[in-house]
Amino acid sequence: MATKASRSAARLMMAPAVILLLGWMLVPLSMTLWFSFRKFLPLRGGDLGFAGFENYVRFATSSTFLPSVYTTLLIVGSVLVITVVLGTLLALLLDQPMWGQGIVRVLVIAPFFIMPTVSALVWKNMFMDPVNGLFGHLFKAFGAEPMVWLTDAALPSIIMIVSWQWLPFATLILLTATQSLDSEKLEAAEMDGATPIKRFWFIILPHLGRAITVVILIQTIFLLSIFAEIFVTTSGAFDTRTLTYLIFQRITDSQNIGLGSAGGVYAIILANIVALFLMRIVGKNLDS
Numbered sequence: 001m002a003t004k005a006s007r008s009a010a011r012l013m014m015a016p017a018v019i020l021l022l023g024w025m026l027v028p029l030s031m032t033l034w035f036s037f038r039k040f041l042p043l044r045g046g047d048l049g050f051a052g053f054e055n056y057v058r059f060a061t062s063s064t065f066l067p068s069v070y071t072t073l074l075i076v077g078s079v080l081v082i083t084v085v086l087g088t089l090l091a092l093l094l095d096q097p098m099w100g101q102g103i104v105r106v107l108v109i110a111p112f113f114i115m116p117t118v119s120a121l122v123w124k125n126m127f128m129d130p131v132n133g134l135f136g137h138l139f140k141a142f143g144a145e146p147m148v149w150l151t152d153a154a155l156p157s158i159i160m161i162v163s164w165q166w167l168p169f170a171t172l173i174l175l176t177a178t179q180s181l182d183s184e185k186l187e188a189a190e191m192d193g194a195t196p197i198k199r200f201w202f203i204i205l206p207h208l209g210r211a212i213t214v215v216i217l218i219q220t221i222f223l224l225s226i227f228a229e230i231f232v233t234t235s236g237a238f239d240t241r242t243l244t245y246l247i248f249q250r251i252t253d254s255q256n257i258g259l260g261s262a263g264g265v266y267a268i269i270l271a272n273i274v275a276l277f278l279m280r281i282v283g284k285n286l287d288s
Contacts, residue, residue: 029268035261043255055262059250068246069270071239075159076223076274080216082163087170087215088208092200094171095178105175112168120232123161124150154238161229166222170215177211178204217278224271243267 039051059065094105111119128149130136136146149157181204189199227244234240236249244267251260 032261032264032268035257036265038258040257041255042257051258055256055258056265059259059262059266064241064246065266067239068241068243071155072224072226072242072244072270073274074155075162075226075242076220078159079163079166079223080219082159083167083170083219084212084215086163086167087174088205088212090167090171091174091178091208092204094175109168109172111165112172114165116165116228117232119165120161120229123157123164124233128157150233151238154234154240158229158233158240161233162223162226165229166219169219173211173215174208177208181207217275220274220278221271224267224274243270 036055037051037053039048039054041048090108094101094108098104114122125133127134130146130148133146135149139146147153185203186199189203194202225244226242227248230236230240230242230245231248236242236245241249243263247260247263247267250263251257
């Protein structure tokens with residue numbers, strides 16, 4: 001049993017890491033808040049003084065703000081659905097005995113270790129290019145006109161690229177959870193006449209509940225800040241501009257650090273709203 005002295009010693013040893021972590025988070029946040037209330041134009045005079053809520057009003061009333069929020073949430077929701085559903089199916093498949101099982105698992109997980117920029121370039125040039133891409137050659141092989149993916153279906157293409165990159169992460173977490181399932185329960189259910197669908201719905205899926213929750217929470221944190229895939233492929237055109245990319249454009253186009261900082265505050269607010277919603281809806285599985 002921990003004593004008061006041991007707890008004090010533990011806090012003392014943890015203090016440097018906690019202080020460093022707080023500084024790592026609070027300093028950028030404080031600077032973002034400071035600049036959001038300033039009219040700061042680096043190439044046109046620098047700091048021009050206090051701007052009040054002008055940057056916030058200007059950013060929120062722009063015609064691209066709400067569409068960028070909608071696009072962000074659509075990408076996040078679509079990628080979560082795809083990765084959780086396909087990740088569950090792949091986890092169940094990889095849990096079955098097969099020849100070369102270790103190699104197959106490594107190949108399935110490998111895309112997660114590819115940098116987002118490299119992943120987007122591979123998809124853009126090797127798969128989605130209408131002239132030299134693999135999809136273009138497949139369309140031609142069946143006598144169809146190649147599709148210009150990043151123009152005609154830009155948003156689905158972004159969702160496809162991001163899902164491909166995050167699917168291995170979901171598969172890895174869900175596979176680990178699947179392997180911890182008591183096989184005796186499945187055998188008993190099978191002997192009682194339960195169909196594979198019922199065994200999955202009433203035994204496997206509830207067992208994967210906490211793992212699915214972890215996948216959703218972690219992926220959402222990173223997906224809300226998606227940037228590289230959009231920058232490399234569409235540059236925000238064709239309704240693929242997310243809130244993060246909109247902030248980047250506001251800073252680079254107008255060279256207004258205050259305006260971009262206000263957008264950053266909106267991004268923080270959106271992330272907290274989504275996190276609160278997820279914790280209330282699916283976070284209960286972590287306590288079960």
